[in-house]
Amino acid sequence: AQSVTQLDSQVPVFEEAPVELRCNYSSSVSVYLFWYVQYPNQGLQLLLKYLSGSTLVKGINGFEAEFNKSQTSFHLRKPSVHISDTAEYFCAVSVQNFGNEKLTFGTGTRLTIIP
Amino acid sequence: ETGVTQTPRHLVMGMTNKKSLKCEQHLGHNAMYWYKQSAKKPLELMFVYSLEERVENNSVPSRFSPECPNSSHLFLHLHTLQPEDSALYLCASSQEQGGRETQYFGPGTRLLVL
Numbered sequence: 001a002q003s004v005t006q007l008d009s010q011v012p013v014f015e016e017a018p019v020e021l022r023c024n025y026s027s028s029v030s031v032y033l034f035w036y037v038q039y040p041n042q043g044l045q046l047l048l049k050y051l052s053g054s055t056l057v058k059g060i061n062g063f064e065a066e067f068n069k070s071q072t073s074f075h076l077r078k079p080s081v082h083i084s085d086t087a088e089y090f091c092a093v094s095v096q097n098f099g100n101e102k103l104t105f106g107t108g109t110r111l112t113i114i115p
Numbered sequence: 116e117t118g119v120t121q122t123p124r125h126l127v128m129g130m131t132n133k134k135s136l137k138c139e140q141h142l143g144h145n146a147m148y149w150y151k152q153s154a155k156k157p158l159e160l161m162f163v164y165s166l167e168e169r170v171e172n173n174s175v176p177s178r179f180s181p182e183c184p185n186s187s188h189l190f191l192h193l194h195t196l197q198p199e200d201s202a203l204y205l206c207a208s209s210q211e212q213g214g215r216e217t218q219y220f221g222p223g224t225r226l227l228v229l
Contacts, residue, residue, distance in 0.1 A: 004157070009155075032214050032215055034217075036220075041222065042222050042223075043117065043119070043121075043205055043207075043220030043221050043222045043223055044158075044205070044207075044218075044220040045117065045220065046217045046218075046219075049217065051215055090158070094214030094215075095214060096214060101212075101213050101214030101215075102160055102163070102171060102214070103160070103214070103218065104157070105157040105158040106157060107155065107156065107157050108157075
């Protein structure tokens with residue numbers, strides 16, 4: 001079965017500084033990878049996803065992530081954060097295996113932007 | 116606004132009560148999901164419906180009973196819950212049921228069981 005690890009439960013960052021949120025996964029088969037964001041009092045919203053092709057994926061709000069198969073990672077990055085980026089970020093994985101394609105989520109990383 | 120609505124947004128119930136959570140999606144999707152979100156834990160998938168048929172039931176206690184009367188509506192019926200069932204319950208939908216699909220989430224129902 002697949003699993004996702006988000007090592008950092010909380011990340012404080014100064015406004016306009018860069019940020020990287022780490023995500024590692026484990027799976028014995030090929031995967032699809034996702035980053036979702038949850039703003040306060042809201043549901044989750046897709047930031048970006050990797051299905052195939054280019055390992056650098058660009059998403060909404062200036063975020064991007066890079067799929068690294070050898071390191072089984074899918075870290076999320078933004079070169080300059082804004083106050084409005086304060087939210088919880090979830091990495092998720094599903095496997096390319098018909099009949100067992102449910103999303104498995106990490107525990108989340110709370111990003112706090114310091115003015 | 117994601118096109119997925121949930122009611123009520125907040126619910127307080129006693130352990131002997133019966134209540135229902137409602138989810139409606141306006142996206143024309145064929146798959147719908149119930150998740151449980153508890154603090155410090157990953158989202159837990161509870162139920163999956165595809166074309167109104169249940170395709171996944173992740174060993175959820177029988178005090179949670181889902182219902183999908185049509186592809187736009189999903190209910191979660193609750194009875195004799197326990198305090199540990201207090202959590203945020205999220206509904207989601209996707210075009211099809213599959214690992215490639217983007218899921219669209221509602222805002223959730225925050226449930227407190229006393």
